[in-house]
Amino acid sequence: MAHTAHIDTFVRDHLPPAEQWPELIFNRPELQFPEYLNAVDQLLDRAVDEGDGERQAIIGKDVSWSYAELQRQVNRIANVLVQDLQLQTGNRVLLRGMNSPMLAACWLAVLKAGGVAVGTMPLLRAKELKDIAQAARITHAICDESLAPELQLAAESCETLTQVIHYGGTGELEKLAADKTDEFAAVNTAAEDPALIAFTSGTTGIPKGTVHFHRDIMAMCEVFPRHCLKPTRDDVFIGTPPLAFTFGLGGLLCFPLWARASTVLLEKLAPEPLLKAIEEHGATICFTSPTAYRHMTPLVPEYNISSLQKCVSAGEALPTDTRDKWREATGIEIHDGIGGTEMIHIYLGSSPEDYRAGALGRMLPGYIGMIVDEQMQPLPTGEVGKLAVKGPxxxxxxxxxxxxxxVVNGWNLPGDAFYMDDDGYFYYQARVDDMIVTSGYNVASPEVESALLAHPAVAECGVVGVPDPHRGQVIKAYVVLNVDYVGDDEMTAELQNFVKNTVAPYKYPRQIKYIDALPRTETGKLQRFKLKQI
Incomplete structure (x- = not known):
């Protein structure tokens, strides 16, 4: 990492030592990147330069920008950052807002100006924002005015955060931008200059900041969309994941721009408003969570979503029952995948034509994977162990x-338990931490959850292992019931028997607790560690 365009080298200086990095593989033609690379130049400026300026790029509430209009907006904001807020290359810029064209333009402007974008979930409170700001030594913040109070509280204890500007409301940023030229040359960043710090969404309660380079952004665009999703220029993307979540950043901003398609960015969408928006905007590709697909399924007949062609699920395991019911309701087989904040996006997945029942999929081109034991030794096919992966x-x-x-011996260990078959298909079992050992049997939480979800009374559920003096652990299910069902002893017995008749009897939940809602991160992931505290 000798070359850099960063004056402020804090992020580069606080990367792990080189010997702790994963081995990176660039063994495909599309993964050959130049030494200097600015992701926004690649995703946006090239689109305009190559004649796609008038194509629709981003749609929001009462807003629709072409590629050229988006570029002009990005350039004006970049000029505000440099001229008014004295942004130096390498400075960290915290972004706080609901999904919207303006938030997308701000993210693109930060990278174009050579800054490091730090997206934050809209629901984060002052303490969480303070922790992120202090860990990343945030110097600047761009915030939706409606979300300003919590950031203001956080900023009081963050000495490095000296420049805060708001958009929306009184339109502080918009007014400054209106007076700026709409020309701005992208900073000639090195391919390995940090572009973003993505903080994990907190399924373990302790978020970590993961650094990704300009090259990483382009690499994620050259893998899942190119080889699995295969979008076209005529596609309209839509979905629910926040842009602060790399699943959303790729699926709702970077992938559409890479494909010269368009994207619909609306504030947080519940299942029914999402269906309505798909109908209204003629969306063709949807990114959302398994939980959202499950909740949308019974509502499908109420909306005309005939434009929808492809659906992507990630963030947590996709239950077979959810996949089957969505296909029955829409005729669409879901693109399933697993990725992670640490890997930036999906590295293992399946397209409908490559789907194998029960399997999550195969390694996507550019990545390799294996199943290992605690000593990092490869396990034979069919044996459950830890997933190890490496790629670009x-x-x-x-x-x-x-x-x-x-990262161990150059391999990334995402913390997932899988087994692999002879054809290279990977079968997800659980997070390694969510494997339950009861009376000597290994039980995966998602398998029990999937069995419970097939019962008509169950709206949602989470399964954990709890200590037991006789069995080591017993399986405990936290269940959210559908309306018109009562969580009594009779229901408990019915659900237990249902699971016994669906999977191996030793996998049934010996304890069931009925709750009103499951604890989830803002990205929709189940927080099992919080279930254990209920």
């Missing part, structure tokens, strides 16, 4: 000792 992207935590837990 990988984990680099910002000043975090947990780097050596995630």
């Amino acid at each position: 992207t990988g984990c680099r935590y910002l000043a975090d000792e947990r780097q050596t837990d995630y």
